[in-house]
Amino acid sequence: MRKISLTEKIILNFMLLGMGIIIIIASYSFYTAKDALMNRTFEQLTSVRTVKKNQIESFFNDRFRDINLISGSEDIKKLLSIIDSYNFNLNKQSNNIHKNKINEEYNRYLRLYLNSCGYYNNLLIFNNNGVGLKINTFENDSNAVSIDSISNYHVKDLISNIYKNKKNYLQDFIINKETNKPTMYLGSAIYTNNKQIIGIVALEISADAINAIMLENNPHNGLGKTGESYLVGKDFLMRSNSRFHDNSLLKTKVETPAVTNSFSNISDIGIFKDYRNIEVLSAFSRLSIPNLDWCICAEIDLKEATIAVYDLRNNVILISVLLSVILFVSSFLISKRITRPIIKLKEATINISKGDYAEKIPVYSNDEIGALTESFNFMVNHLEQQSIELQEERKLRMQSVLDGQEIERQRLSRELHDGLGQLLIALKLRLEGLNFLDKSKLITTIEGIKKLFDSTIDEVKRISYDLMPAVLFEFGLAKAVQNLCEEIENRTKIKIHFSFECDSDILNKTQKTYLFRIIQEALNNIAKHANATKTELSLIHKSNKIYLKIEDNGKGFNLQERMNQKNTNGIYNMRERINLLNGEFVIESELNNGCKIKAEIPLD
Helix, strand or coil, rough: HHHHCHHHHHHHHHHHHHHHHHHHHHHHHHHHHHHHHHHHHHHHHHHHHHHHHHHHHHHHHHHHHHHHHHHHHHHHHHHHHHHHHCCCCCCCCHHHHHHHHHHHHHHHHHHHHHHCCCCEEEEEEECCCCCCEECCCCCCCEEEEEEEHHHHHHCCHHHHHHHHCCCCEEEEEEEEECCEEEEEEEEEEEEEECEEEEEEEEEEEHHHHHHHHHCCCCCCCCCCCCCCEEECCCCEECCCCCCCCCCCCCCEEEEHHHHHCCCCCEEEEEEEEEECCEEEEEEEEECCCCCEEEEEEEEEHHHHHCCCHHHHHHHHHHHHHHHHHHHHHHHHHHHHHHHHHHHHHHHHHHHCCCCCCCCCCCCCCHHHHHHHHHHHHHHHHHHHHHHHHHHHHHHHHHHHHHHHHHHHHHHHHHHHHHHHHHHHHHHHHHHHHHHCCCCCHHHHHHHHHHHHHHHHHHHHHHHHHHCCCCHHHHHHHHHHHHHHHHHHHHHCEEEEEEEEEEHHHHCCCHHHHHHHHHHHHHHHHHHHHHHHCCEEEEEEECCCEEEEEEEEEECCCCCCCHHCCCCHHHHHHHHHHHCCCCCCEEEEEEECCCEEEEEECCCC
């Protein structure tokens, strides 16, 4: 049997070692990449689900704002008064006069408003005598108006719920018997000045508006060719059209694990079979919409999601084969380089064994190369460390700049929204109301508008001052807060008792600014909303901590309900500033029992 040479042994060992490393790396790369691709797909689905969920919830929040605005408008009350005078027993000509009056009144303002929305098919108004009015928002003549008995409009549940609960009601999709299409209604009561219900107004919401948000066929939207997002009701029927089934709203049943888990208040991801009995990746969640119990699912076929995984597998196999060939060639060349001096040593040893001492053995040493390699590696490591430190420093600086800009934008946005924005809205409403006032009341209203303009100008000055309270840094936190208290006392007649037991010098600039902004936000909220007559404010330094306490005797509020509302910028603003100071924030309030705010901030 032929002996295996040293070169062959080295090549074989290199090959075995190299193949083992390639198999381990290839397997690890494949499974890591597979997990990464699956996670990325789930993240895309979760992102689509979150975006669509926010869009749908925002859509219905906007519709509730629309119905609140419309139900309180004078135009609706005028239309209702015309309906009250309608008599089914009158002749056709008299009824046409009523319809013409209704169409003329509707064209003043409501048509422009509803057409600009584009989400409503019909406007319905019902009086307490059982008479109903329906106006088609897409037509512009008396044919758009129909008056009939309230029992013929398929909104019995809507009307009974509004009368019973005395609040807005959103009726889930039903099949409209006239059009044989799914439709839903949003209604509100019409009140007199004495808070008596005199009628009901409802908007018929088009199913196309829901489908426009949910249904997308663009393969570049993150859902590929087989992905879709859809809505499902508590009865497991679709509330939006499917990408694969036309007219699936209220027709396609989706009783899948994703829907079942959603209605168990579980928002998650998973791999399930969908309503087509096809395995899909799914991201699901329950929606938060008043009077509606819906869930949302964003899904994509597992087969499409894993195409890239199997492409990656094939690429890994191809790369492994190429690496094996390269490894073989490299092993051969490296082994020859390693064995050459060993062979020379062998030949020299044989010659010496024969008594030939004249031949000198070359010294094959890697000391210099090793030292050079070590120096080079040290240099590379040093340069790499410097590069990492420079990139980290640049990242931190850029983050600090962007965070500062974002915080300032958010604060200014809240100031404009809560102060100037509300005054401008009030001005707009007062100006719009001039068309409906008697001349006798016009001068009084204009005087009120002038005062509102003065308040707007004062608000602009206040916002300008609040952008940079110079007194805070010139005279200290105590003086700045004292000035703020005096300004609010003069403006609102609220008695504010301010106790300051703290040395301003122990606070840095950020702590002073944030504490001032927190106090300013709290006092402004008390002045605007609390109806308080007395407020206790204290700022105390004790045990290397700052203790802030603000307490009023106002009307208070339900904290849980307030936190669920959208307009909680003030509370959120205070809590975020405390968090930035690494402190603790607690707010306590009950109806008719005032509000108490406590904060604890470490000085270090």
